[in-house]
Amino acid sequence: MTHPFRNALAAVTLGLMFAAPLGAQAEQPLAGSQVVAKAGGDAVVIWDATNWIVQLEPQHIPNPKLLARIKSESGELLLKKAGSLSAAKTLTVKVVYARIGAISKQYNNASFADFERLVSLKAKRSDALKNAAAWGKQFAAGKMPAGVKVTVTGRLPDR
Amino acid sequence: MRSAMRPGFALGLLATAVLTVAAMISLENVAVQAFMPHYERVTTDFSPAYLQRELRTMASLPPQTVFLGDSVLWGYRLAPGQTAVALLRARGCACRNLSFKSGSPANDYALLRLLESYGVRPRKLILEINQRVLNPADASYKSLHPAIAALAAPLLTAQDRAALDAPAAVQNGTISRTMDGLSSLYAMRSDIREHLYGDVDAAPVAASPVRADRFEGTYDLTPLSEANLGVRYLRKTLALARNDNIPVVAFTTPTNHALLHDYIDVPEYRANSAFLKKLVRATGNEVLDLDAAFAARDFIDNDHLTAEGNRKLADRLAPAVAR
Amino acid sequence: MNVPSYQFLAFAAAVAVLINLRATANWRRAVLLVANILFVLTFTHEPLAILPFAALLGLGFVSLKVLEIQKSKALFVGALVVLIAAFCWLKRYTFVPHELFLTYAYLTVGMSYVFFRILHVVIDGYQETLPERVSILSYVNYTLNFTSLVSGPIQLYGDYRRNETTPAPLDLATSARALERIVAGFFKVAIISPALASLQGYFINLLVTAGTPGGRVGCAAAAIFIFPIYLYVNFSGYMDFVIGLARFMRIELPENFDRPFLALGYIEFWGRWHMTLSNWLKTYVFSPLTMGLIRRFPSPDIEAMLGVLVYFVTFFLVGLWHGQTAMFLVFGVLQGLGVSFNKLYQIFMIKRLGRSGYRALCARLLYAAFSRGLTFGWFALSLLCFWSTPAQLREFSALLGTAGAASAAALLLLAASVLLWGLSVLTAWFTREAGRPRSALHSPYARTAWSTALLVIAISITVALNSPAPHIVYRAF
Numbered sequence: 001m002t003h004p005f006r007n008a009l010a011a012v013t014l015g016l017m018f019a020a021p022l023g024a025q026a027e028q029p030l031a032g033s034q035v036v037a038k039a040g041g042d043a044v045v046i047w048d049a050t051n052w053i054v055q056l057e058p059q060h061i062p063n064p065k066l067l068a069r070i071k072s073e074s075g076e077l078l079l080k081k082a083g084s085l086s087a088a089k090t091l092t093v094k095v096v097y098a099r100i101g102a103i104s105k106q107y108n109n110a111s112f113a114d115f116e117r118l119v120s121l122k123a124k125r126s127d128a129l130k131n132a133a134a135w136g137k138q139f140a141a142g143k144m145p146a147g148v149k150v151t152v153t154g155r156l157p158d159r
Numbered sequence: 160m161r162s163a164m165r166p167g168f169a170l171g172l173l174a175t176a177v178l179t180v181a182a183m184i185s186l187e188n189v190a191v192q193a194f195m196p197h198y199e200r201v202t203t204d205f206s207p208a209y210l211q212r213e214l215r216t217m218a219s220l221p222p223q224t225v226f227l228g229d230s231v232l233w234g235y236r237l238a239p240g241q242t243a244v245a246l247l248r249a250r251g252c253a254c255r256n257l258s259f260k261s262g263s264p265a266n267d268y269a270l271l272r273l274l275e276s277y278g279v280r281p282r283k284l285i286l287e288i289n290q291r292v293l294n295p296a297d298a299s300y301k302s303l304h305p306a307i308a309a310l311a312a313p314l315l316t317a318q319d320r321a322a323l324d325a326p327a328a329v330q331n332g333t334i335s336r337t338m339d340g341l342s343s344l345y346a347m348r349s350d351i352r353e354h355l356y357g358d359v360d361a362a363p364v365a366a367s368p369v370r371a372d373r374f375e376g377t378y379d380l381t382p383l384s385e386a387n388l389g390v391r392y393l394r395k396t397l398a399l400a401r402n403d404n405i406p407v408v409a410f411t412t413p414t415n416h417a418l419l420h421d422y423i424d425v426p427e428y429r430a431n432s433a434f435l436k437k438l439v440r441a442t443g444n445e446v447l448d449l450d451a452a453f454a455a456r457d458f459i460d461n462d463h464l465t466a467e468g469n470r471k472l473a474d475r476l477a478p479a480v481a482r
Numbered sequence: 483m484n485v486p487s488y489q490f491l492a493f494a495a496a497v498a499v500l501i502n503l504r505a506t507a508n509w510r511r512a513v514l515l516v517a518n519i520l521f522v523l524t525f526t527h528e529p530l531a532i533l534p535f536a537a538l539l540g541l542g543f544v545s546l547k548v549l550e551i552q553k554s555k556a557l558f559v560g561a562l563v564v565l566i567a568a569f570c571w572l573k574r575y576t577f578v579p580h581e582l583f584l585t586y587a588y589l590t591v592g593m594s595y596v597f598f599r600i601l602h603v604v605i606d607g608y609q610e611t612l613p614e615r616v617s618i619l620s621y622v623n624y625t626l627n628f629t630s631l632v633s634g635p636i637q638l639y640g641d642y643r644r645n646e647t648t649p650a651p652l653d654l655a656t657s658a659r660a661l662e663r664i665v666a667g668f669f670k671v672a673i674i675s676p677a678l679a680s681l682q683g684y685f686i687n688l689l690v691t692a693g694t695p696g697g698r699v700g701c702a703a704a705a706i707f708i709f710p711i712y713l714y715v716n717f718s719g720y721m722d723f724v725i726g727l728a729r730f731m732r733i734e735l736p737e738n739f740d741r742p743f744l745a746l747g748y749i750e751f752w753g754r755w756h757m758t759l760s761n762w763l764k765t766y767v768f769s770p771l772t773m774g775l776i777r778r779f780p781s782p783d784i785e786a787m788l789g790v791l792v793y794f795v796t797f798f799l800v801g802l803w804h805g806q807t808a809m810f811l812v813f814g815v816l817q818g819l820g821v822s823f824n825k826l827y828q829i830f831m832i833k834r835l836g837r838s839g840y841r842a843l844c845a846r847l848l849y850a851a852f853s854r855g856l857t858f859g860w861f862a863l864s865l866l867c868f869w870s871t872p873a874q875l876r877e878f879s880a881l882l883g884t885a886g887a888a889s890a891a892a893l894l895l896l897a898a899s900v901l902l903w904g905l906s907v908l909t910a911w912f913t914r915e916a917g918r919p920r921s922a923l924h925s926p927y928a929r930t931a932w933s934t935a936l937l938v939i940a941i942s943i944t945v946a947l948n949s950p951a952p953h954i955v956y957r958a959f
Contacts, residue, residue: 033295036380039427046376048296087425168926175927179934187942348946355947 030073031055036085043088043125045081047074049118050097053156063156067119068142070095071150074121075139078148082128092122099157118154123147184342191343195351199239199248200256202353207309208339208346213257214277222280223253224480227270228287229262229299231412235463243464246473252480253282263292263299264392265323269311271399276314284405285476286396288435288446289412290428291462293389294379301388322388371418374461378419380427383434390438397442408479409439410447413472414462417455449475483524485632486668486723493521494629498730507647510732514623521628522589531588534572538593541568542600543621549608550615558608565604569597575806592631594803598762599625603639605766613640620646629728633720635738636758642733649732656729658926662933663726669936670719672944678712682869689881698881702890707897709869710862714742717756744906746844746853747828748820748860752797755861760800768796790825794818801864809867816864847903854906855899862894 031052038044049070056066074093082091096115127147128135135145144150197216201209217223226232226244233256234242240249244256257270267286274281292299301323303311308325315323339346383390400407411432416424432450439446452475457468464472483490497517501510526532545561571578573593603621606612616624616639624642650656682705689701718739728735738757745751752760775788801814831840843849866875882890915921922928 033379034381035294035296035376035378036427037376037378038422039380039425041421044375046296172926172930175930176934179931180938183935183938184942187938342942342946344942344946348948352947 030077034077034081036081039085040087041089043081043085043091044094045077045091046094046096047077048097048115049073049095053097066156067152071119071121071144072139072142074119075135075144075148078121078123079128079132079136079139082123082125082132085125088125090122091125091128092120094120097157116154116157118156119150119152122149122151188343191347195343195347196354198350198354199245200233200242201259202350203260203358204349204353205259205304205306206347206349207306208343209350210273210306210310211277212347213255214273214279217255217274218278221253222282223255224283224285225274225279225281226254226256226258226285226287227262227267228258228285228412229289229292230258230260231289231462231464232256232258232287233260233262234469235260236459237466237469241466241469243469243472243476246470247477247480250473250477252477254480258287259304261299261302261304262287263297263302264288264389264396265301266299266304266307268392268396268399269303269307269315271396272314273307273311275399275403280403281405283480284400284407285480286407286409286439287412288393288409288439289462290378290414290431290435291412293383293387293431294377295387296376296379369418369460371421374419375422377461378423378428380423380425380431382427383431390435393435394438397439397444400444401442407439407442407444408447408476409444410476410479411435411450412462413449413453413457413464413468414451415453415455415458415460416451418458419461445479447475447479483521486671486720491664491668491727493517494727494730497628498727501731502652507649510649511619511623511646514627514731515619518623518626518628518631521631522626525591526589530586534584534588535590535593535596538565538568538572539596539600539622539625541565542604542625543616543618545604546607546616546621549604553608561604562601565597565601569593573806576808592633595631595634595636596625598636598759599639601766602636602762606639613643627728627733629724629731629733630735633717634756634758635721635725635736636762637735641736645733650729650734652730652732658929660726660729662929663722663729665933665937665940667719667722667724667726669940670715671723672940675712675716675719678708678715682708682712689878695883695886699886699889699893702878702882702886703893703897706862706866706890706894709865710743710858713865713868714739714755741909743858743902744854744909745857746850748824748857749793749828751857751861752800752817752821759803760797763796763800767799768792771795786825786829790822790829793825794822797821804868809872813864813867816860816867820860820864850906851899851903852895854902855895855897858898858902859891859895862898863891 030047032048032050035046035048036043037046052070052073053066056069061069074095078091078093081093082088085091095118097118099114099116121144123145124147131145131147135148138145192212195212197213201213217225232242232244234245239245242256244254244258248254259266271284291297294300303323303325305325308323312320312325344351385391385394397407414423422428432448436446436448449472453464453468453471457464457471459465483493497513500513500517503509522532522535542565545565549558549561571582572584572588573590574583603612603616603624607616620643623646624637624639627637627642630637685701685705685708689698689705692698692701721738725735725737736758738759740754740757742751742755745754771792772789775792776785779788795818797820798814798818801817802810804810804813828840831843835843844853870878879887912923916923
């Protein structure tokens with residue numbers, strides 16, 4: 001095998017090694033259930049972000065940054081659902097997470113205390129479809145487009 | 160009594176105490192097995208021991224019609240005698256209600272596996288199909304009841320165990336397991352307690368206005384597919400029943416369309432309902448569409464029926480049960 | 483910490499082991515002091531909550547010491563008045579103006595029993611009938627003795643002090659009997675008592691829903707009949723438990739019950755029921771009052787009537803001690819009336835038949851059965867003040883009517899007469915059996931098997947039902 005060919009093979013292999021996680025990340029589904037609670041008219045999608053927040057816990061991200069990331073992810077979700085909810089006029093993504101109560105002595109599980117209604121994003125479906133690419137870029141950059149109304153109604157758990 | 164304890168005497172007393180303990184526990188076990196009632200429906204925290212006893216009893220009886228479902232069929236906020244199954248039993252049906260509050264397709268599948276392993280061959284299976292528990296956000300979606308998880312563990316595949324959650328009881332410590340094995344009273348304590356002290360969810364709820372927005376997120380309108388765990392286990396349940404030659408009559412859970420009109424009177428909900436009915440019919444079984452069959456006054460909330468509602472449900476199910 | 487409970491049992495076992503590690507009196511006193519304080523702290527950690535109780539104890543000790551130094555009748559009377567007033571204030575008796583009450587929650591567990599112990603040492607200290615001067619350590623250990631803090635029995639200081647210096651023997655036989663009592667007591671409180679309470683509740687509910695007058699009369703009679711039995715099982719079970727436990731602490735607590743339902747009259751009943759309480763009141767109320775009145779009115783003709791009056795006052799106080807509300811006033815009146823009527827009846831019958839004639843009458847089977855029934859019935863009816871409210875009584879009266887109420891009382895009397903006659907026969911047989919040297923009742927193996935069986939049942943049921951520590955009715959007093 002010639003040197004150039006070996007070098008190319010090594011480069012491709014290395015490239016694949018670094019690209020694969022990124023690719024996997026891109027395809028990885030959003031942790032936590034996303035329930036289409038209402039399909040037509042003023043559609044509502046509820047994202048239970050509990051597992052998503054728990055997964056990021058080891059990274060110790062400060063709450064303001066975490067909230068910004070949640071808003072970005074919600075924006076992506078809004079764009080994704082806008083495509084499938086054909087009967088919707090507006091689309092609201094509500095983000096909730098489960099607050100735990102006491103640990104159940106019977107089942108050694110955290111018992112459920114309440115859902116914290118954290119933040120909601122609302123936009124017209126037509127705007128979302130029209131500006132999908134631009135909004136996608138803005139969400140990825142952590143910015144909220146002008147046509148998206150963001151309402152923060154709760155707070156993340158104190159850590 | 161002698162004031163100086165000879166070794167033989169001490170041993171004799173110890174032996175007396177040990178034998179008495181053994182005799183008392185044996186007597187207790189006999190008494191519990193003989194006198195513990197077979198309840199109209201399982202309690203909320205039913206124990207593996209109680210379920211096992213039920214399965215063994217069912218195996219010794221002629222084939223019965225078995226009902227599998229969730230809190231709707233269990234009779235949330237109603238006394239045991241007011242449920243649809245109890246009413247059918249009162250009318251002469253050889254029925255057994257194995258539905259419980261956190262019932263789901265995964266639990267139905269595990270229960271059917273258990274019935275099979277204990278030699279219970281139902282005459283018919285009445286299966287409640289509730290879109291609510293096919294919602295990934297629902298607590299029952301992928302959770303097995305601890306008692307079912309404990310008994311059905313050897314029957315589930317590694318894939319099942321990976322997909323499903325089974326809350327581990329803390330009392331699965333060595334002492335508790337030993338006590339469960341030795342004493343029927345201890346093993347069935349949760350059932351006895353709920354029978355004596357009352358099951359909190361059998362108490363009628365104080366009248367309060369039910370608002371639709373309280374149920375936002377209860378039903379997921381995402382199109383159902385094989386990606387949904389509930390759908391997969393429903394399919395497995397139907398396949399298992401067919402394999403065992405058990406006819407199935409499924410019914411879609413009565414849902415309060417008047418209350419939830421804004422949420423579920425939409426094509427997406429109807430499409431999911433149609434998907435489920437098609438799935439059942441494809442296995443050669445009957446399905447009753449009771450989804451929009453009841454008026455608002457028959458409900459206490461989104462899907463739990465009043466006593467009158469249960470009476471109507473019994474009327475609707477009676478012909479299918481009798482066939 | 484609830485008594486009796488597994489936690490209390492473990493706590494007492496630990497104290498018993500420690501106390502018996504060394505044979506010196508100082509060691510025992512020190513261990514008991516720590517145990518008593520720790521036990522009080524299980525009810526509350528707040529210093530403010532303990533302060534009133536501690537103040538009452540302090541007041542008692544100060545009174546005792548002042549009267550040792552200054553033997554003044556005025557001071558003695560003043561000390562008693564202050565102590566009684568402090569007790570009534572802290573226990574929030576309804577005749578004390580509400581504005582004077584402390585506004586925060588404070589510890590009152592066992593205060594009634596501690597109060598009697600305080601009064602006893604103060605009075606006997608003044609009268610110089612105590613074995614010696616009371617040290618602060620002995621005073622605290624005597625008044626706060628954790629084995630009898632919550633609901634008695636009311637031990638006398640002399641008996642306690644005797645155990646302090648010369649501990650009660652603890653040989654194998656005594657230990658075995660003490661263990662038996664603990665098991666039997668726990669069984670009574672944890673199993674039989676709640677079952678009886680549930681049964682009474684069942685009949686009360688049935689009374690409201692019963693369709694026929696006969697059914698209502700039966701239910702009313704049953705509900706009234708069961709409560710005194712429940713109370714006896716509950717309270718005597720607690721006594722068995724603590725008396726058994728105290729034995730391991732080398733303390734002999736006095737008995738509080740002596741088969742009360744076999745009493746042939748109300749005076750005898752109160753000599754067998756809650757004996758330490760009635761003995762205390764007889765010593766410190768009945769006797770002084772009788773002596774005082776006889777001195778004041780020395781005529782022999784009215785001496786007997788004075789006795790009737792003093793009985794009424796004494797047992798009115800017995801009843802009143804049980805609670806702070808008007809219902810307990812009624813209870814007190816009924817106890818007083820029961821005892822004084824009994825006394826009047828005795829006086830009348832002795833006049834008619836002479837003592838031996840009266841004794842012969844009391845020995846007759848039917849008369850004895852009826853006497854027992856009447857005694858039990860009166861007690862049972864007076865206990866309506868315990869478990870029912872005026873509103874409930876009105877409801878029951880409306881349901882039963884006058885004829886129904888009278889029928890229920892008659893049925894109660896009949897049932898009590900018959901069943902207690904059966905109990906007397908059983909007790910007599912038991913006593914005879916126990917007197918036979920070769921009786922199975924003496925067999926250590928039979929007794930071990932019996933106690934073990936009770937223990938297994940009690941543990942099985944309490945653990946299986948995850949029931950909280952049993953409720954002691956008298957703890958509220």
